[in-house]
Amino acid sequence: MDAVSDPALTPGPTSPESARGPVRPAGFSRRAVLRGAAYAGGGLLSTGLFSGLATPAFAAAEYDVVVVGSGAAGMTAALRAAKRGLSTVVIEKAPTFGGSAARSGAGVWIPNNQVILAAGVPDSPAKAAAYLSAVVGGDVPAARQNAFLSNGPAMISFVVGNSPLRFRWMEGYSDYYPELYGGMPNGRSIEPAMLDGNLLGAELARLNPSYIPVPAGLVIYSAEYKWLNIAAVNARGVAVAAEAAARGVAASLAGQVPLTMGQALAGGLRAGLAAANVPVLLNTPLVDLAVESGRVVGVVATQNGTNTTIRARRGVVVAAGGFERNAGMRAEFQAQPIGTSWTVGARENTGDGIEAGEEIGAALALMDDSWWGPAIPLPDQAYFCLAERTLPGSIMVNQAGQRFVNEAAPYSDVVHVMYERNAVSPHIPAWMIVDQNYRNRYLFRDIAPLLPFPDSWYDSGAVFKASTIQGLAAKIGVPGAALASTVSRFNGFALRGRDADFGRGDSAYDHYFTDPGVIPNSCLAALWLPPFYAFKIVPGDLGTKGGMVTDASARVLRANGAVIPGLYAAGNSSAAVMGHSYTGSGATLGPAMTFGYVAANHIADNPPA
Structure with missing residues (x-):
């Protein structure tokens, strides 16, 4: 086969999932077109249903905080905002919750967290700061690096205290550059412990499926796959396989629906939101950001085919994933050849949140890069x-x-x-x-x-x-x-x-x-x-890593460094704190969850004038 002319390396016709956005008349921004449609009927519309563990009619068109995206970043932000006493809603484009996080192995890279310290990992703030700085270099301001390191451990403690999630140390999963000062050859990454899916009730059916399902009858952790890979020639691999099977039998006998990896992470966060009475509106894609007097005051979203404004008294957190499924954006920003079918990111990740921010002046960075x-x-x-x-x-x-x-x-x-x-x-x-x-x-x-x-x-x-x-x-x-x-x-x-x-x-x-x-x-x-x-x-x-530029408080910035009031971003909707590199397993989810947590804290601590 002639690899240069291989049709598999030539993206095909643009599909609905990879379309960059609606066609707009010359001279009009996408935001202007969609805002015109959203407000054509006048007033605020609220015609959808919300998809919590119970399903009452959609009763509010105004909240303190609106979170866009139900991945790990968005659900962490929403949980923290709710626990800080703010009325909060999550809107989600997909018919499922969890995004790419639910599809993942769910490694979480957070130095000095309570799980690894309890396991005796010899981490310290100085080691972590030196290592992160060496890996990231000058691509990311020191203030953002410090914000991640200083808030990450508190975020993990908060999630453990306010959801059914528990975590395990991924012992032996080395940092990616362990020879650098502060690198850990035995690793800093953690992953969720098994979660009983029964905790989700009817919402279990709306959990985004795993990228590769766990084999039936087994309860496997991400850190164990290395041993399953070599079980045919390694005694420890055989023992790990037997242990995974025993866990599966025990879960079955107990009537449990065992979830691990990304399924456990997304399921645990969703259960936390349910307990905090935070509605998650599925099938509710972001159309636009609502702006008044230069401040983001809510979102325009589609519910049941109708554009609806949901106001945010305190702030909007965009955590809608990257643009890996958007052929137009990938062609515009990234090297060729590239394709939307080579990613394992969620199919709904078409950059909607990034585009909405860009259209009101958000600066973008790292758009050429991906995980x-x-x-x-x-x-x-x-x-x-x-x-x-x-x-x-x-x-x-x-x-x-x-x-x-x-x-x-x-x-x-x-x-x-x-x-x-x-x-x-x-x-x-x-x-x-x-x-x-x-x-x-x-x-x-x-x-x-x-x-x-x-x-x-x-x-x-x-x-x-x-x-x-x-x-x-x-x-x-x-x-x-x-x-x-x-x-x-x-x-x-x-x-x-x-x-x-x-x-x-x-x-x-x-x-x-x-x-x-x-x-x-x-x-x-x-x-x-x-x-x-x-x-x-x-x-x-695993997803794109470029997006809106944010500061140490997760506030979205303009190209001149000015803050866009009321707008925050986390996860792959924001430019990654890892810059062009990658510290270890979970360097996507760890910062995503941390900056969702940071955004919620800043909103709670700084009410608008």
Whole structure:
């Protein structure tokens, strides 16, 4: 196949989920058009239903706080605002709640939180500040970095105290740059403990589904997948699988509906909102921000096909996710090739909140970047590669058949390299090459060792198979001699236990998703047993990381640094506090929840004049 002309790398016709916004007459902003429609009938409209655990008629068109988005950032903001005594509503575009958070593994990166300190993790504010500063550099003001670090632990304590959520330390899941001062080789990340879905009542049916469902009968935590991947060749993997099965049996006997990872995180926050009497209005997309005398005073949203104004006496928090499903915005702001089908973000994340803020003067930043990760464009959905590219016996090559990166590096870094190199020579798609020995030993996505891959994977062009390296090269359109030379060189590194080209295995992080039974380097194993497989690798992501520029209080800023009164942003609707980098597992959700919490506190502490 000619990878350069591969139709899978050419975005197709714009679909409803990826449309950037309505067509507007020249000279008119989108906001002006939609505001005209919203106010055409005069007065405030309130014709929807609200989707709480009970479903009374929508009874209010005015609240102290309106939160846009029911992901982790939005629900944390709403919960905190309600507990500060403010009347609060959440509006959500989707027919489900939870957004991308519900689809995720739900790692949460918060230094010095009560969970890791209780577990004996030797963290300190000084270590965390030094590490974050080293990773982020000058991309993000120190005041925002400090706001995240100083409020994160309090946020976790608040959530634990005001929802059924409890957390576990993801022991061993290294910070992504543990060799930097303040980095933690054993990790700072936490994840939700199991939550009984029965707590949600009828709302359980409205929880956004997981990206990849947990196998039936098992109760698995995100930190355990590394062991399940190698259960066929590792005694601890077998023990973890048995423990997950035992938990599943215990939950079934107790009549529980066990939720873990993102399902637990979103479900726990939603249960907290229900207990605090915060309505969550599903099927209620944001249309516009309502502005009076330069201040944001509410939102215009669509309910039952009608534009409705919901006023906010104190503030609006936009936490509506990024723009990963918006083909127009991705084409405008991000490098090519790019596509809306390679992301695992929620399908409703089309940048509505970012656009609404931009149209009233919000500055934007980091719009070229995403929470990248190598992905395989499987026919059902893109598969975000974590362990697969790190396990020994795999390499990644460009279209010249050459390695170009440490395959075990943090996933965002790998895609940054793909784009940087692609500007010079074809690196998109890249190819991940493995052999049958690799397939005999390791789980791949949810395909057990030894089992064949689905025919649809081959038919779609996402996977190729051949009895020789030369034959595999011919199928994927790379030079056979170059690929054979690359494999031979890598096999020599595996034998000696050191990757002299890219340092795979030099960092403690590189060894997280590996096989401790492989020596002398758990990251490196030769590719020698036919048949050989090639997986197409494209720039996937967990979501975009660019958005509205905010200050240390989560207030949205104009390009000149002035605050837009009444408007706050958190999560992927705001420019990430991580800048162009990524500190560790959960560096998306940790700051998202923290700045939702910060926004609610600022609103409560600063009533408008």
